[in-house]
Amino acid sequence: MAIAALNAMADLNPLVRSPFTRSAKRDGPLAGVPVVVKANIAIEGLPHCGASPALVDNIASRSAPAVERLLEAGAVIVGQSNMHELAFGITSHNLHHGPVGNPANPAHMAGGSSGGTAAAVAGGAVPMGLASDTGGSGRLPAAMCGCVGFRPTYGRYPGQGVLTLSTSFDTITPMARDVAGIAQLDAVLAGSALKPLAEKKNMRLGVVDDALLQGVDAQMQQACRAKLDGLAERGVELVPLSSADLLEQCGDIALGIVLYETKHFWTRFLSARHQDLADFPARIASPDVAGIFQMIVDEAAPSDAEYADMVGPKREAIRDTVSALLDGLDGLVMPTLPTTAPKIGDTDTCQINGEAVDLFTAMTRRAAVASITGNPSISVPAGRLNGLPIGLEVIGRHGGDLDLLGVATRLEELLEAST
Template sequence: MAELHELGVAAAAKAIHDGEVTAEHLVGTFLDRNAAHVYLNAFVSVDADASLEAARKVDDARRNGAALGPLAGVPLGVKDNIDVVGQECCAGTPGLSGHRPKKDAPVAAALRNAGAIFLGRTGMHELAFGITNNNTFSGAIRNPYDPLMIPGGSSGGAGASCAARLTPGGIGTDTGGSVRVPAALCGIASLRPSAGRWPARRIVPISSTRDTPGPMARCVADLELMDRVVTGVTDMLVARPLGGLRLGVPRGYFWEDLDRETERVCQQALTVLEAAGVTLVEADVADLAALNAAASIIAFYEPGRDIVAYLEESGASARFADIVEKAASPDVQGIMRFISDPATMVPPALYREAMDVHRPRLIKAYRDHFAVHGIDALVFPTTPLPARPIGEDIDVELNGRRVPTFQTFIRNTDPGSGAGLPGINLPIGLTGQGLPVGLALDGLPGGDRALLSIAAAIEALFPALPAPKLDPAVVKYTDDKQ
């Protein structure tokens, strides 16, 4: 058996079920790793006592011959915007400090019922409105492959903790790329389920139309297991044969203006796919950029309605005005004021047009593209560039010029989010500077299991990324100089 901290979700569950390790020992191992690597700031809180108590109950159940759930004893990180009984849910923002939900979110309840243990709360970009995870309230989260770099976001804590082997896996949320961007930058796998496929209630929202929780782990098998637990499907996944597989390569949007190292690694991946028998179909999704322009209207209209609904359902004492007023991060302050000020908020008529006209056209464009070209999935770089330094919240360097940080990092993940597509990130290699690069797969709504089977087959073509060499001295040296 591999070292305990190297075990993934499925391997850890099997080791506990087979009696190769106790749940208490496994949880203790991850607690110890978290204590040794707090400088990454991946967790905003760790619930050690409750985790160990839950682990002992799993061990008692096994000794007594009770049936164990498929995730029995497996410690997971849960993003800080998902309700979990007994744990504070802040969504990375001061306005929700002290909020302790009295019920699990449905996604958390499904995982708990399967025996998962919630190790603690993983950090996030404030209110999930960003991708750097440079959170003024809870601190910046560091990328395990280079602690001076961002982990991506908004589910950066789940991404960093999984990559650093502080957890076998975790649960994040995705509105425009928030499980796929950190997975790409941290070198792990992730699934954005089709919109509505995973329950999104009792999760601090941005947009009920676009939001979804999703799993983050180091391999597709672990994503598949968590997907099966949450959705209740019973079919076991079989990797799709690569011969006859047709993947669309939309050069005209997703492959433009890429960081040179990202382009090199992703182009090499296409060569590997072709050599394995995959047919690559180069064609662009018609009018994609124009059709996706309305997606931001939805994301800026719905928070004022959906956050209020969350506060009421979860029993939080905070009001929406408190959330706006107390926002701590400069970028999030600006967004919250924009969406709450009558002078700048999205008019209802414009929102209805986006929902009734533009979003259906975006979905139809994807469906037509898949049908006309006979493709099984789209393939493209998850992000146009690898991780950039912490603190570059406004703009970052790309090919010798400064470009907007947020819009650039979500450029490739946002259209599929707006259309409610399932999307997967696969880690496929490292840049010359040792930073992870992710390859994205998008399918059609409802095609999650088929997309997972494709991802499982593609994953097997690429060697696993080396584990990051965690070195707190790098951070201490940098802090001492400042």
Template sequence: MTSFDPLALVRQNLAALGVTPAGEELEQARAEGFLATALAFHQLATGELAVEDLPDLLRDRTPLPAEIPSLPGSGPDELPDILALASRLRRGETTSRQLVEQALQRITSEDSTLNAFQLVLADQALAAAETADAELARGIDRGPLHGLPVALKDLVDVAGVSTTAGSTVLARRIAQRDATVVERLRAAGAIIVGKTRLPEFAYAGSSTNPHYGPVRNPRAPAYDTGGSSSGSAAAVGAGMVVMAIGSDTGGSIRIPATYCGLVGLKPTFGRVSLAGVFPLAWSLDHLGPITRTVADAAVSLAAIAGPDARDPRTRPAPLPDLLAAARAERLPVRVAVLCSSGGEPLADPEVRETLEPALDCLAQAGATLLPLDLPELAELRVLSAAIAQLEIAALHGPLAREWWSRYGDFFRLRLLGCFAYPNWASVVAQRLAARARDRFAANLAEHGCELLALPTTPNTAPRLGQWSPRSSWLTSPFNLLGWPAISVPAGIAANGLPVGIQLVAGPWREDLVVAAASIVERTQPGRRSA
């Protein structure tokens, strides 16, 4: 191939859209590393591909399992936050109205500092709480979330209110219909108290947002929550809601969950409908819950999962009994423990050290731990980021001429990198992704591993206003794979900040990641239970 000049491609591709970025802006994008993914992709693309290597988009990324075996044993009966509150509601010890009023009071008292909420729907929430109480009084029980306050990331549509996606461009866009996930939460009786903040168009691993400000970490307010489900994590971490919906395109549920000492569950691609959710990258986006406990994540996912005629990406895969999985005491499976993904160090030393007791507890529960090098992860990371950029360019390209000057500086710099690709890049990226997927799966299968354990992030939470592209290096491969992944607190690093362990299984095996995460959770000091 000829020499590769990403800035020339940026100029060429944007010129075709009628956009002329400033020269100093282009040089800043180069200097700050926003063209790094395109450069790394170009190196991969210069390798050999066989003619028969099909693009990933023509294959079944997440084949449905023949059956899912049950996990042995039943652990403690302590009730996590959601089930404990559900039990109190049904015993008449509290009401939905009281719980929602408490949530709104906490938002009023704490959100001026944290900046978690984009929009609070107080009147709607109180009216819904009255309905929930009346239904329970009549014997209508919609499940564990009935009457409990929850929140949504502000790229999820709620009929009659705006969906900003963290931008000012969409600030006046009023949703005409609830997203499917909102319909399902309402059907489960959950009370939506508001919509949470995010970086502009969800394209950052931090809470950076020039329009609405950053979101402070409730565990350490001088530090960032991470992104892009920033406000969702802060709202849960501060006790404003029992659960918040986040989206995850490269780690945006798992990163803030880790930084805030919470549980973040990214399900299998196709498990949860994305209808009515403003996209970042169509083939990589996932929706899932951020909660305080693993069992809370399990019951929340059960409420929102399932096929949807509005979203052809969804699949009719049976959902395992996740609450039973959360009570599993034994885990008789082989667990690959990631030693290296090739290239740079896996994680900061304090992160690696903090994970050791969590790995030990998996072994004590019957897991066989197998240290493993997985160099395919580095390739999957580059390809996941490249495919995201190609899809972001496809989404924003037709809008760029009208919106360019209204984008924030940070998003605009990142967007420049999305236009640094030649016209053949999309299909080549998909072909490379298929090959990397096969090699990664074959490596795990060769060693008989059903689970993978690794740090969620290479580092603990950065200080407010700081951002590192490394934050998603260990999470983004699993968006491309579409496999389920959970982050659960694994301890506190020497710097006093939370560390999360990420547990990954094959398609549709959310039960395995939930079981393993619950075993880790039980060993943590101050574990939340009733």
């Protein structure tokens, strides 16, 4: 049934190749559950390509540990999902495999870089799948398409076997139709038993108005504030907080860290295959991704000293700020998106309060907070605006993944009750 559903979604380009069936066991906690796996995560015997023609001949000799855990749990892999080429973008406008369309409205993008997984899950073809998240790549498309996207505490899941951009940001991220599905995947990926999530009846959520709600379109602000008001009416305590410089501090280091770590990962990766980073951009299909890799070749990455300052004192200052904001709270809540999913060809700018602003910056500036600190973060569906899905994102305490899933379960119940 999942394969038929994926074939029926072919016009949305959710996959990089035809659906297939890969399984290892008939029993386990995910017995018979169909899943898709993002194309930057290795599946033995298949191209480990990152949805790029540059790596079409890079056949995986073994599956990523996360994939092995899925198969050992009884899951059935039915497809490799499409994505923003090499995960370097947030639109999934892939010039080789085609852009990924949004199941809520195919004229709009699915978001990225994990657009194929989000579209397949939100479109109902599969109940769950694997994505990845550098600076929002798992949470943003989940919100745009209308499913749940979970970024775990950094290091919670094994990260080997993934085509990486940032060794200190990147993590495999599960997507599912609901939080219960995320909890199932989390237990499997973390190598632990599924535990009942703690009841969160008296939640306290921080609202950092001068940072995490800024740069958001007025319509999105109004929609999300209405959702927050509804949560307050149902007993959630919303605590006003302030951290005016938080996003500026994050913006000061996020791209530099990614560029530095991308250069080092891909130099080693290509060298092991007797290839040179300097020749790599010409083999990439999508001009935006090729341009970023060319910038890296042309020494756009920060120096060793600059990088050390970014991942040392500057990152620690941000972690201290977020830790202080979370003190005594169950999470920090904010809109996942600054605006709804743009149209599929609008890949450079989006409209925020009538002004055209850089799409990548607008979409990622809040998502980068959890990426930098390594805290867990989850986006849950929060209804629709102008017919397109929206989400609320909650950042939890470092290492408090199960607590955050408990919070998300309760939020899901309250949000569904308010629609």
